[in-house]
Amino acid sequence: MPIEVLMPALSPTMTEGKLAKWVKKEGDEVRSGDVLAEIETDKATMEVEAVDEGRIGKILVAEGTENVAVNTPIAVILADGESVTDAVSGSPAPAPKVAAEPVVQDTGAHAPATLPVGPASGPAAAPPASDEDKFFDKTVKKTVREALRDAMAEEMRRDPTVFLMGEEVAQYQGAYKVSQGLLQEFGADRVIDTPITEIGFAGLGVGAAFRGLRPIVEFMTFNFAMQAIDHIVNSAAKTLYMSGGQMGCPIVFRGPNGAAARVAAQHSQDFTPWYASVPGLKVVAPYSASDFKGLMKSAIRDPNPVIFLENEILYGQSFEVPESEDFIVPIGRAKIRRAGTDVTITAHSLMVSYALAAAELLEKDGISAEVIDLRTIRPLDTETIVNSVKKTNRLVTVEEAWPTCGIGAELSALMMEQAFDYLDAPVIRVTGLDVPMPYAANLEKLVLPSPDRIAEAAKKACYRK
Amino acid sequence: MAASRRRPKAQTESAPKQAASADEMIKYYREMLLIRRFEEKAGQLYGMGLIGGFCHLYIGQEAVVVGIQAALKDNDDVITSYRDHGHMLACGMDPKGVMAELTGRRGGYSKGKGGSMHMFSREKNFYGGHGIVGAQVPLGTGLAFSHKYNKDDGLSAVYCGDGAINQGQVYESFNMAALWKLPVLYVIENNKYAMGTSQERASAGELHQRGAAYGIPGHQVNGMDVLEVREAADKWVDYIRSGNGPVILEMKTYRYRGHSMSDPAKYRTKEEVEKMRSESDPIDNLKRVLLEGGYVTEDQLKEIDREVKAVVTEAAEFSQQSPEPDPAELWTDVLIEA
Numbered sequence: 001m002p003i004e005v006l007m008p009a010l011s012p013t014m015t016e017g018k019l020a021k022w023v024k025k026e027g028d029e030v031r032s033g034d035v036l037a038e039i040e041t042d043k044a045t046m047e048v049e050a051v052d053e054g055r056i057g058k059i060l061v062a063e064g065t066e067n068v069a070v071n072t073p074i075a076v077i078l079a080d081g082e083s084v085t086d087a088v089s090g091s092p093a094p095a096p097k098v099a100a101e102p103v104v105q106d107t108g109a110h111a112p113a114t115l116p117v118g119p120a121s122g123p124a125a126a127p128p129a130s131d132e133d134k135f136f137d138k139t140v141k142k143t144v145r146e147a148l149r150d151a152m153a154e155e156m157r158r159d160p161t162v163f164l165m166g167e168e169v170a171q172y173q174g175a176y177k178v179s180q181g182l183l184q185e186f187g188a189d190r191v192i193d194t195p196i197t198e199i200g201f202a203g204l205g206v207g208a209a210f211r212g213l214r215p216i217v218e219f220m221t222f223n224f225a226m227q228a229i230d231h232i233v234n235s236a237a238k239t240l241y242m243s244g245g246q247m248g249c250p251i252v253f254r255g256p257n258g259a260a261a262r263v264a265a266q267h268s269q270d271f272t273p274w275y276a277s278v279p280g281l282k283v284v285a286p287y288s289a290s291d292f293k294g295l296m297k298s299a300i301r302d303p304n305p306v307i308f309l310e311n312e313i314l315y316g317q318s319f320e321v322p323e324s325e326d327f328i329v330p331i332g333r334a335k336i337r338r339a340g341t342d343v344t345i346t347a348h349s350l351m352v353s354y355a356l357a358a359a360e361l362l363e364k365d366g367i368s369a370e371v372i373d374l375r376t377i378r379p380l381d382t383e384t385i386v387n388s389v390k391k392t393n394r395l396v397t398v399e400e401a402w403p404t405c406g407i408g409a410e411l412s413a414l415m416m417e418q419a420f421d422y423l424d425a426p427v428i429r430v431t432g433l434d435v436p437m438p439y440a441a442n443l444e445k446l447v448l449p450s451p452d453r454i455a456e457a458a459k460k461a462c463y464r465k
Numbered sequence: 466m467a468a469s470r471r472r473p474k475a476q477t478e479s480a481p482k483q484a485a486s487a488d489e490m491i492k493y494y495r496e497m498l499l500i501r502r503f504e505e506k507a508g509q510l511y512g513m514g515l516i517g518g519f520c521h522l523y524i525g526q527e528a529v530v531v532g533i534q535a536a537l538k539d540n541d542d543v544i545t546s547y548r549d550h551g552h553m554l555a556c557g558m559d560p561k562g563v564m565a566e567l568t569g570r571r572g573g574y575s576k577g578k579g580g581s582m583h584m585f586s587r588e589k590n591f592y593g594g595h596g597i598v599g600a601q602v603p604l605g606t607g608l609a610f611s612h613k614y615n616k617d618d619g620l621s622a623v624y625c626g627d628g629a630i631n632q633g634q635v636y637e638s639f640n641m642a643a644l645w646k647l648p649v650l651y652v653i654e655n656n657k658y659a660m661g662t663s664q665e666r667a668s669a670g671e672l673h674q675r676g677a678a679y680g681i682p683g684h685q686v687n688g689m690d691v692l693e694v695r696e697a698a699d700k701w702v703d704y705i706r707s708g709n710g711p712v713i714l715e716m717k718t719y720r721y722r723g724h725s726m727s728d729p730a731k732y733r734t735k736e737e738v739e740k741m742r743s744e745s746d747p748i749d750n751l752k753r754v755l756l757e758g759g760y761v762t763e764d765q766l767k768e769i770d771r772e773v774k775a776v777v778t779e780a781a782e783f784s785q786q787s788p789e790p791d792p793a794e795l796w797t798d799v800l801i802e803a
Contacts (some may be wrong), residue, residue, distance in 0.1 A: 008512025011727035012519070032505060033524075033721070033742065042731035050723075051509045070514055083641025124578035142763070189614065200603050207607020210592055213614060235604060236598050242583035245798040247592070277595070279799050303801040464526070 002082055004073040008060070008110070010039060010046045017041045018066045028056045030077065035353050037074070051244075052077055057084045075100050076435035101396055107222040127333040128392040132294060136321035139290075142321040144314045147289035148178050151296035152216060156186055159214060165192040165201055165219030166255075168321075170308030175220045176256065176315055196329060202253070204234045206305075209251040214300060219255035222309065231374045236305040237280030244299055244456035252299045254308035257285070258349065258400045259448060270401035274335070276306040276377045276410070282331055283378040285309040287352035289319035291375055294329025302331060336388070340370035343458045344388040346411060347398040348409045350376040351449060355398050357455035365455075379409060384417050385411065393424040398449055403431040427458045485535075485692055492534065493729040494546075494755060495769050497527035499746050500551040502777045503560055506569055507550065510781060511726050516567045520581045523536035523551035525721040528553040528747035529654055532694025533622055533714075536702045540617060542604040544592040545624035547582035548654075548720075552624065560776055564784035572787030576794055584686075599632030601625065602651070603745075606638040607794045609649035609711075620705050628659025630672055639711070643679040646710035650702060651676070653715040654688065660724040661732040673697035681711050688716030689745040692754070719745070719769045 007017065018040040022367040030050045037048045057078035061068055061323045068074065076084065142150070156162045163186075168175045170183040170193040183191040194201040198219065205215040219225040225232065228351055232253060239247045240460045258270040282304055284294045292310070299306040321327075336361050337352060348354040370388050372378065389395050395415055397408035408429030415427050433447045459465065485493070511520045524528075526548075534555040537586075539541070545552045547759040553563050558574065566573025566584050574584045584594040592608060596600040607624030612619040630653055642649050653672050657664050664672070673683035685695045689802065694716065719741045723730040727770045730738075755761045 006513060008509075009514045010512065012517060014727075033754070041727070042725055044731075046723075046727075046729050048512075049508070051505045072513075181496040195637075195640055197640065199634045200606075200641055203600060203603025203634060204607035204610055206613070207544075207592070207604035207609075208605075208611040210604070211608055230597060230600060230601065235600055236597070237585075239585070239593070240801065242575055242579040243580055243585035243593070243798075244574065245574075245801075246585050246587045248801050250632060278576040282800070304515050459469045 001079070002057060003054065004019050005036065005048075005050070005077060005134060006225070007068045007070050007072040007074050008039070008048055009070045010041045011043050012018050014041045014043075014070060016067050016069045017077055019061050020045060022059060022063050023047075023054050026056050026059055030054060030056060035361040042173055043058055054079045054082075057082070062288070064303040065262065068150060071394050090299060120344065122373045124297060125379075126383055130330050130331040130333050132327065132329050133276065134192055135324050135327040136290075136320070138323045140291075140316050140321035140323055142289050143316055143318050144289045144292050145176065145178050145180075145316065147293035147319075147321050148296055148310070149182065150179055151293045152179070152300070153185060155297055155300040156182070156190065156268075159300075161212065162214045162216065163190040163192065164216045164218065165194055165205060167194055169193060169218050172377075173220075176312060178315065179218070190463075197446045198227035198233060202231040203235060206231050207249055208234070208251055209305075210239070210247050210249075211251045212249045216252045216254060221267060221312075222255055222257040223267050223269055225255070225271070232275070232281070232305070232307070233278055240304070241280060247299050248303050249305050250303045251383065252268060252306045252308050253295075254296075254299075254311060256315070257309040258268060258311055259437060259444070262439060262441060262444060266438040268437035270399065270432065272309060272399065273401050273410070274405045275309075277405075278378075280305065281378060282306045282376070283309065284331060284376050285348040286375050287349055287373050289317070290321045290327070291329055291335070291373070293321055294327055295331065295375065296329050297328045306331070309349060313350055329375070332376050332379045334375055334384040335373045336384065338369065338371040340368040340392065340441065342368045343394040343461050344370045344372060344385070344392045345396045345398060345454065346372045346374055346385060348377060348407070349400070351398045351400060354449055354451050355454055357451035358458065359387060361451060361455040362458055365459070365464070367458060367464065369458055374407075376441050380410075380414075382418065385414070389419045390422045392423055393457075396422070396430060396454065396457045396461055397426045397427065398430045398454055400432045400448060401436055403429055404434065406431055425461045425463065428461050430457050470799060476592050480732070483539050485695060487755075487758075488563075489535070490593065490755055490760060491769070492669065493531050493695070494535075494748070494766075495773060496555060498769065498773045499560070499690060499749065500527045500530070500554050502585065502746060503554060503564070503780065506777050506781050507564065507727065508540065509723070510568065510784070515580070515785060517569065518580055520567065520726045521548040521724065522722045524594070525549055525746075526654060526656060526688065526718045528691035529652065529688045529716045529718050530624075532691045533650070533652055533698045535695045536617070536698035537622060539591070540619035541593055541606045541623070542590045542605070542621040544601045544608060544621065545779075546575060546596070546598060546626060547594070547596050549582065551582060551593040553586070553591055553594075554640050556586065556589045557653050558586050558589050558591060560780035561783040564674075564780040564789045567752075568784040569789065570784060570785075570787035572791050577790040578794065578798065581592070585695045586791050589712065599625065599629040599634050601628065602632070602635045603638045606642050606647060606649055606767050608641065609647040610645070611745065612648050613645070613772070618706065620650060622650045624652045624654055626659060627655040627657065627664050627672060628662070629654060629666065630675060631668060636675075637729075639679045640680055643676070643681050646708060648705050649711045650698070650705055651711060651713045651794060654718055655715055656720045657719070658724070658732065661728070663732065671715075673713055675710070677712045681713055683713035683715065685715045685717060688718035689741075689747050689750070691747055691751055699784060724757060737754060737803075746757045
């Protein structure tokens, strides 16, 4: 059966090209892989190779022709015993399927004018239900550090596929003593000291998760996770989608995030907005020890990659934590830490304590602030925030990160979209200042949000001095 | 036999020979031919605008994956970079599903959402298909880690090119794999050009020695000869499975086509390509061994050609008939619902 050779597309953007030169002539024998012609594309001069074997029966487009559209027949290849007349147009001689007309035909079925509604495009979805409150009848005082350790230990006892790896997590007992005692209980096969090799062990963890293990990967701080962010974003977050749902990645990346004290620019960055922008990740940034414990247990059980952002200053702070091992906090649910009526203040991680302190200051001035601890940044509990703003009509957002494209910027946009008619004042962002973190004590203090700055912003939102 | 006469002795490690049986050689021939014909068809469909974006063809390198795969067991994993169609076919993935992914259709392995560079099969233990050069090396080392963790006797075959071998994360992986004696076979597919940059212009030293500082054995193999590849793979896979830790095999191979479909390949001469094709083609050479040894007749080979062509034609037809993904697929597979 004669085979038509078509003008090929030779780059992702080519629609037409010049047939610069015929390397084969009519009558020449060709075999698969032989160069037939040279074609000038929008990028370069390329060779066209034969896919089929036979003899050039006829050249349909002359050398030197410009603007030859992709998929135009340019020659006919004949098999033994075939003649050109078999192939001339006009005869109904079948053009074989390989050389058929472009197969993506316009069937008249066009993509809908409106995109299918996705989980993030409609009104705020309700947060997942939680029975966490009922466990607070019996509590014990624990530091955040202990709560994290307890959560990991309980989950490791429960599920043998859970393991912890990172720098100094085993013999040293954790650079911040978060993994204290885990090596002794679970042994070196499940509590694994790694070399200082962030991209290596992050990638190794993701590979292990592809095969169904549940790694907890500790970064000594999230500043060092920038070495590994390719595997967090390109490998962990995207592979489920790229594989059409085949390759889950149940992994937790955890470690301290944001400023500690006097460690300057390279050890003080808050990465919350970076990870919160990535579909395929969940991002958690708790404040209290009970939330650290309950959310860590959720993160380990979650079938998706979870970024678990801790805070070095919080590690040593103590909170009441439910005694029950069944206590768990679902990812995706904010918590109202203080009810109020005049202004809503959102915060996460350490900044929750500053927001609560600001609320105390505001109370002295007769302003009733509602403080929302976001707890989870992705997926964000928009419903709780919107409902609060509907009540207070004012929103102040607090975060350590830089202002540009931060969580406050995101919340401002969300309020425009979902609570515009309820706002009595512009949303005000309280953020880390837009500079690398300085070392000097006085300068560092100026960079970070403070209860005073938050209270001042809240007053401004209430048009009070 | 003929196969050993053709061996360039100076280049390769001498390994104890375990001659492949006639059936095995015919199987390798068929598998290599399937990859060759599949890739030629993919190139053609790309030319017709049915495949978009980047498309990296494996033509010329077929002996590498077929020879390595011959040494693996069902429980072993394979992971590679973006020049991945040959690996998928060698793993036994359905050519229809692979081609339909290339055309971005519903019937593709990733439902049309991954494309040429991002394809997976949990069923066949093929873990991608990764578009970031070098990233597959720590990922594959993690697959090996999970075999060790589970004590399941499996191993992971991790492929990378002569370009990826210069990425830092490769050495982070070598270090951990050697330190923890992970069951991993690192296969460097040295096709001489990292896109347009020749090995000489990009890499100091010998690639198979890149693991020497970690104590990882490394060997150079004629990657244009499937029997030599299989022989080396057999030997070193046994070594890895016995708990000795990782091994590096550098396959001296060659890609006939450009780096991707839009590569005019001006960094090498036509004569160089032609010489490799005419003297070192893995399929032609195995064909010669089969015929000279009297293992098959010309007619039998023609029958194999016909069968392979039919498989590829069927894949191409499926890849065009399978519908485009439903728009609702946009929102699926972002997260697993807990």
